[in-house]
Amino acid sequence: MLKARVCDPHLRNGFRSGGRSLSGIEQRVVSDASYWEVAVSGIKISKAEEALAYRAMIARLRDGEPMIMQVCDAYRPLGSKSSSTAVSLAASAALRATQVALNVTGAELMGGHYFSIGERLHQVKEVVSGPVAPPFLNQLATDSPWDDRIPWADAVAGTSLYTVTITPPLRAAAAAGTGASLSNLVLRCVLRDAADGDLELDLGRLGSPSLALVEDF
Incomplete structure (x- = not known):
């Protein structure tokens, strides 16, 4: 299983703006048409199986295949870890x-x-x-x-x-x-950009790639 140090969801596209006028006034149009973007970084690659699993995942994402992203949150509700919740x-x-x-x-x-x-x-x-x-x-x-x-x-x-x-x-x-x-906590995602997620291995073995995912509709 691949593990990342950072996996934070952020809402994007919450409002639109035409910029500020010369007088400094800005008009914003707020909407609820936002979507999630997940920044994933610090993915640990130190073994052959981890490198191969990552390469396979990126290949599928770059082909447009969606993935179900597990979102990690250390501040989940009290009691939520119980099987009776x-x-x-x-x-x-x-x-x-x-x-x-x-x-x-x-x-x-x-x-x-x-x-x-x-x-x-x-x-x-x-x-x-x-x-x-x-x-x-x-x-x-x-x-x-x-x-x-x-x-x-x-x-x-x-x-x-x-x-x-x-x-x-x-x-x-x-x-x-x-x-x-x-x-x-899960979220259906696709790769934000085809250039995201390049795997560069130090000494051909060790890596810590990052990628950005966006909500799939």
Whole structure:
């Protein structure tokens, strides 16, 4: 498996501008027609199998084949690594919806968190409504009885209803009950430019290539 030191998704094309006038005024047209760009760098190449796997991957990408990119995020929601964590849409959402209702079991959702629906990546902009108190703080912020036998993580064992605004908009309509993931973050991508991803090997053996991927539609 190829591993990269940096794998960060960034939204692009959020607004258009005709530039600044001589007086310094700029008019921006903001839209939700943004797409993801993923900068991948520091890919470790030190073995023959790693070099061959990378060459094969780049060859397929340069032929226009999309790939499902695993997005790494060290700041995933608390509780999201548990096998009991589950996320699903609480209500149907239309194509290009920017607000969704989520049933979240076993995790605490906050603005800035990522989640995936199918092969599409989304980011929570704002939690419009959710638990009265953050689930992990319930035992500390309320007068509810304390039980030393219960781990703190049990405070999020129940299901909470969240209403959140997201970016980018949903890429497809989704029915109530559609599953989402807070831990297995994936994004369908293609190579941004055919010249990206060249592999240059030091002494013919060691390399650390970089490439840029963009969301595939």
